[in-house]
Amino acid sequence: xxxxxxxxxxxxxxxxxxxxxxxxxxxxxxxxxxxxxxxxxxxxxxxxxxxxxxxxxxxxxx
Amino acid sequence: xxxxxxxxxxxxxxxxxxxxxxxxxxxxxxxxxxxxxxxxxxxxxxxxxxxxxxxxxxxxxxxxxxxxxxxxxxxxxxxxxxxxxxxxxxxxxxxxxxxxxxxxxxxxxxxxxxxxxxxxxxxxxxxxxxxxxxxxxxxxxxxxxxxxxxxxxxxxxxxxxxxxxxxxxxxxxxxxxxxxxxxxxxxxxxxxxxxxxxxxxxxxxxxxxxxxxxxxxxxxxxxxxxxxxxxxxxxxxxxxxxxxxxxxxxxxxxxxxxxxxxxxxxxxxxxxxxxxxxxxxxxxxxxxxxxxxxxxxxxxxxxxxxxxxxxxxxxxxxxxxxxxxxxxxxxxxxxxxxxxxxxxxxxxxxxxxxxxxxxxxxxxxxxxxxxxxxxxxxxxxxxxxxxxxxxxxxxxxxxxxxxxxxxxxxxxxxxxxxxxxxxxxxxxxxxxxxxxxxxxxxxxxxxxxxxxxxxxxxxxxxxxxxxxxxxxxxxxxxxxxxxx
Numbered sequence: 001x002x003x004x005x006x007x008x009x010x011x012x013x014x015x016x017x018x019x020x021x022x023x024x025x026x027x028x029x030x031x032x033x034x035x036x037x038x039x040x041x042x043x044x045x046x047x048x049x050x051x052x053x054x055x056x057x058x059x060x061x062x
Numbered sequence: 063x064x065x066x067x068x069x070x071x072x073x074x075x076x077x078x079x080x081x082x083x084x085x086x087x088x089x090x091x092x093x094x095x096x097x098x099x100x101x102x103x104x105x106x107x108x109x110x111x112x113x114x115x116x117x118x119x120x121x122x123x124x125x126x127x128x129x130x131x132x133x134x135x136x137x138x139x140x141x142x143x144x145x146x147x148x149x150x151x152x153x154x155x156x157x158x159x160x161x162x163x164x165x166x167x168x169x170x171x172x173x174x175x176x177x178x179x180x181x182x183x184x185x186x187x188x189x190x191x192x193x194x195x196x197x198x199x200x201x202x203x204x205x206x207x208x209x210x211x212x213x214x215x216x217x218x219x220x221x222x223x224x225x226x227x228x229x230x231x232x233x234x235x236x237x238x239x240x241x242x243x244x245x246x247x248x249x250x251x252x253x254x255x256x257x258x259x260x261x262x263x264x265x266x267x268x269x270x271x272x273x274x275x276x277x278x279x280x281x282x283x284x285x286x287x288x289x290x291x292x293x294x295x296x297x298x299x300x301x302x303x304x305x306x307x308x309x310x311x312x313x314x315x316x317x318x319x320x321x322x323x324x325x326x327x328x329x330x331x332x333x334x335x336x337x338x339x340x341x342x343x344x345x346x347x348x349x350x351x352x353x354x355x356x357x358x359x360x361x362x363x364x365x366x367x368x369x370x371x372x373x374x375x376x377x378x379x380x381x382x383x384x385x386x387x388x389x390x391x392x393x394x395x396x397x398x399x400x401x402x403x404x405x406x407x408x409x410x411x412x413x414x415x416x417x418x419x420x421x422x423x424x425x426x427x428x429x430x431x432x433x434x435x436x437x438x439x440x441x442x443x444x445x446x447x448x449x450x451x452x453x454x455x456x457x458x459x460x461x462x463x464x465x466x467x468x469x470x471x472x473x474x475x476x477x478x479x480x481x482x483x484x485x486x487x488x489x490x491x492x493x494x495x496x497x498x499x500x501x502x503x504x505x506x507x508x509x510x511x512x513x514x515x516x517x518x519x520x521x522x523x524x525x526x527x528x529x530x531x532x533x534x535x536x537x538x539x540x541x542x543x544x545x546x
Contacts, residue, residue, distance in 0.1 A: 061273025
């Protein structure tokens with residue numbers, strides 16, 4: 001996460017009243033995403049993919 | 063060519079259809095199908111004979127015309143009207159007191175001359191389906207009749223042909239017919255097209271009647287130009303599976319749902335929420351937990367069958383009998399629903415910057431919409447928004463699709479409002495730490511600049527006009543207006 005000044009094409013230049021964010025405000029979220037949530041999502045996505053593969057030959061005919 | 067059935071008493075439909083239609087159309091079967099489930103709001107039925115139905119013709123040219131048994135070329139179409147409409151058979155004129163026939167029209171049902179499973183392409187308004195769910199995915203279908211141009215809002219349905227198509231073909235057809243009517247990017251596909259698209263080669267003959275594998279249904283949706291996502295339940299009580307099932311319906315995407323034990327496929331096309339008076343158990347909730355019933359388009363019933371969440375006894379079924387679904391998505395939705403499901407509760411960790419309802423007393427709802435639909439929703443309610451937030455929403459360069467996550471207190475939920483809303487980039491990778499465009503409550507917002515890698519963030523203080531919550535966004539489904 002960069003909090004550096006916006007370059008000319010940044011959408012932030014067009015919007016008035018925006019303020020820099022103290023990085024500590026985002027730290028808990030960032031830590032949870034990086035250490036827990038994203039690895040869990042990766043695992044869930046793979047589990048779903050395998051389950052779908054297993055499921056593909058199911059017959060539907062009624 | 064045209065005749066009128068006035069429905070004054072319960073037996074009038076059966077008596078009228080059996081008197082006026084030959085056995086090719088199975089009038090008794092049709093009347094029995096409608097009996098008790100089509101509401102008494104339907105008071106007049108116009109019978110249109112010699113109707114050329116493109117879906118039936120597609121199967122006639124490729125199958126029925128090759129048989130020893132002779133089949134008629136043409137269909138019958140039944141049109142449903144309310145009590146205000148009358149028919150003048152000498153002038154072939156339909157009349158309504160206000161001259162607005164469409165407002166008194168409830169749709170049509172094509173009858174095929176096949177003797178069995180005769181109900182063909184139909185679009186009937188959920189307003190005249192007894193017990194229909196409160197919210198249904200619909201499109202406006204144009205109908206040309208006697209020189210009148212009518213419209214009906216509904217979801218397409220038909221019986222399977224039994225001998226050349228099965229439930230799964232009917233479900234694929236219904237979804238794709240809805241797509242071709244609702245979104246100009248998809249072309250119309252006929253029944254025979256669907257049966258051939260399912261296979262790598264044209265199987266011909268009766269092979270389609272042996273049934274489809276789920277992978278064949280995926281192939282149909284892929285060949286139709288959609289990007290199907292196949293989600294299978296990973297355990298009997300897989301709450302995230304049902305949460306995303308509800309999220310996709312809430313997004314306006316009808317689902318192809320498979321039930322393994324029954325070897326049956328249906329379309330999920332709507333839902334009803336429980337009434338506010340229902341006592342809720344304590345703890346954090348999702349919109350799934352507020353669902354009372356799902357709307358099903360099943361080729362064995364009149365469309366918009368309502369099913370409960372669990373506990374059905376055969377031949378009935380419930381949501382817990384669904385083992386997998388396919389959602390035919392447009393191309394640019396990369397951030398998976400499973401990721402939104404995990405991201406949503408994690409957003410509470412931004413609580414030092416954004417206000418949230420108490421975690422164990424909130425209701426979370428997420429769905430997909432387009433950036434332009436989100437802007438329109440906000441524009442239509444601009445008095446609810448601080449002008450600075452309005453400027454942000456109108457200025458952010460949203461990708462075509464966004465995931466919206468809404469956080470409500472229980473009282474917000476009952477009042478159809480939300481406390482906090484996050485807008486997530488639907489084109490984000492699930493490996494991104496900040497897949498967000500925006501998150502806001504009534505007092506503050508975090509705004510993300512996704513033109514940079516990694517994205518930059520700024521905060522915005524808000525002075526929200528006097529209200530206790532933002533309106534809940536319900537844009538993708540049509541509220542049913544029951545005609546008793």
